[in-house]
Amino acid sequence: MTRRYDPERRDRIIDAAIDCIAEDGVAGTSHRKVAARAGVPLGSMTYHFENMDDLLVEAFTRFAASIGDAFERRLAAARDRDAAVEAIVALIHGDLQRSRREHVLTYELYTLAARRAAFRSITHRWMRESRRALERHFAPDTARALDAYVEGAALHIALHPDPQPPALTRAAVARLASGG
Structure with missing residues (x-):
């Protein structure tokens, strides 16, 4: 199995988190919502960020x-x-x-x-x-x-x-x- 090279993934996740917070507030922001908005697998969230506070x-x-x-x-x-x-x-x-x-x-x-x-x-x-x-x-x-x-x-x-x-x-x- 080969991993897809995606050097901008972490930045896309951060940008998606900012968008989610702007739309739904911190309380309405979740790993699942951010991953969907960033177009990344849910597992990428914990790969790049230890937890939601880290993100x-x-x-x-x-x-x-x-x-x-x-x-x-x-x-x-x-x-x-x-x-x-x-x-x-x-x-x-x-x-x-x-x-x-x-x-x-x-x-x-x-x-x-x-x-x-x-x-x-x-x-x-x-x-x-x-x-x-x-x-x-x-x-x-x-x-x-x-x-x-x-x-x-x-x-x-x-x-x-x-x-x-x-x-x-x-x-x-x-x-x-x-x-x-």
Whole structure:
């Protein structure tokens, strides 16, 4: 019996897990659903991942990295503090509002992180990388406050029926950035 060479199988499984979580939440995601979505035999799940938590950690790590990369790109492109403020507003109203899918993934990760250390390490890394990107333009304490504001404002904009306009966000970010 020959084994089929499939070097992308593990990545397909992780991507399928992300899709399942986005559609059905963590509670509705199973090895069987992920394997079917990835088009792989069910046995591949335990070959590549020790258990469901192992798969979820990989899936959320990939997701968090994709959001972190967008954050890093925006802030790296900012040439001065004013441009950094505009980059933060664009992150909050643009990048972090791209889709309901990303909102669901973010909040599913936050829920797991509130309960379990393995997932908290993902959110801690995400926050550390966000603050590092912000520290290109702001002092560490200011970067920390801005990072918290980004998370909270993005959540409010995503869930509120009458979300705050960019001008209000810009004013709040500018106040935080100036230390006032």
